Amino acid sequence: MTNVQHRPAYLLHALVARLDVAADEMLRRGHDVSYAKFLVLLAVERLGTPTQRELAAEQQVSDPAMSRTVAALAADGLLDVRTVPGNGHRRALGLTPRGRRLVEEGSDLLESAFAGLAEIAGVPADVLSRPVQAMIRALDELAGASA
Template structure:
């Protein structure tokens, strides 16, 4: 049975997420969702829990629980926002930065191996994926969503 592109993309993304989660739990003792959160904080700079929740597509209480765990593990620094209110500023600790860098290198290598095994040229796949993401980002800016 032939699938549509939208279904194939969904299935591929779900499988990649599960594979990444298995790899990260086994090799780094961290879940993929926590790695993504750490990566977003690192790439967004000193972000807020609200911004992280928006990027992850989860609630602020969920992010609050996750950031508390990551802070307790010494990977994330959580501080009150100088502007006041109930906001929290987030930044990676040195240990968090080292973990993210190590995982990015290891995971990239494993995923590149999977792409190579499929016979798809890695550089072309990476280029096309980046173009698709840029197109979606442009559409989101245009529509405000």
């Protein structure tokens, strides 16, 4: 019987889980924000001015869960929340200047830490990026084919 812990799928999951924990610790220590909330801010930056519902779908969480996250980020001065005129309770989201700064600084922090880890491991980050991007594209294609 093959030891599961040496299989690539297990190893990748283990790596990602450990990277998520490390990212959470770095962001909490350096910017007082969780990695989960940081990912929401990154999604808002990428999407432009999404509605709360669009953001919930993007992050694959329920509308009530996203509502709580949005409220917390707005209370922290990181998200601007505006009611969309004529659309009931729909709310458009955007980064505040403080939110933009956090996304930039947090991204730099995580990228620098990852590059340092890759260097210690003897794997240049740019070399690692190519197969990872190829796998992400393949997953996107598979998801598109099953939709």
